Amino acid sequence: MTLPPSSRTEVKRLPERARYDTEIVHGILDDALVCHVGFVIDGQPVVIPTIHARSGDRLYLHGSPANRMLRTLKQQVDVCVTVTLVDGLVLARSAFHHSMNYRSVVVFGSAREVTDPAEKMTAFRALVDHIAPRRWDTVRAPNEKEIRSTLVLALALAEASAKIRTGPPLDDEADYALPVWAGELPLRTVPGVPVDDPRLAPGAAVPDHVTDWRRSR
16 A cells, blocks of 8 residues: 655655555664654654654554643644664765664644553553564553553544665765775664563563564664
8 A cells, every 4th residue: 555645744855765555664663662742732843762653544542641742632633653763884985975764754743642451451552572572472551540640642644754874885986996895784683682671470481572673774
């Protein structure tokens, strides 16, 4: 499925890097651990980093009901959510043509508060499994007090686009003869060795979803 570009999501600078396919947009959102949420409060633009999760064609945000960002967004103000994944440093022969290989997504819209208990639980599951896939089924589910003390917002992924850069540097033709190394230095998120909680219960071994944790590139 393709998302028709709107006046806000159409990529005008280097349009050949634009992607409007939902599978690509959703995949980038799923790979990113953190999003940045932009909105205006009291006339002041604000951008806040936070954890997100996608389920179907909805993006979920959560936090305390006292959270200023969530209290503002639930009034259905305009919001812009972005994510960026840096896949590599593009090192050119000239200073001017240095760049990065990246995958990014921009989402516009207005969020709504999730009040349906079933959808709220779906959002909780998505948020936990977004951080560590398959973890939800191994932990205690939220109780009634925790559910009431968490505000969840949903943002429809109806107005979104992706922008992607891949490949080597694009130098000026005359610079290709320079004896300067050029290419891409790939980057990726690599987990370290799991560290046990000092109060770990006896017999609680590190599960596969922790030792096998990976973020795709």
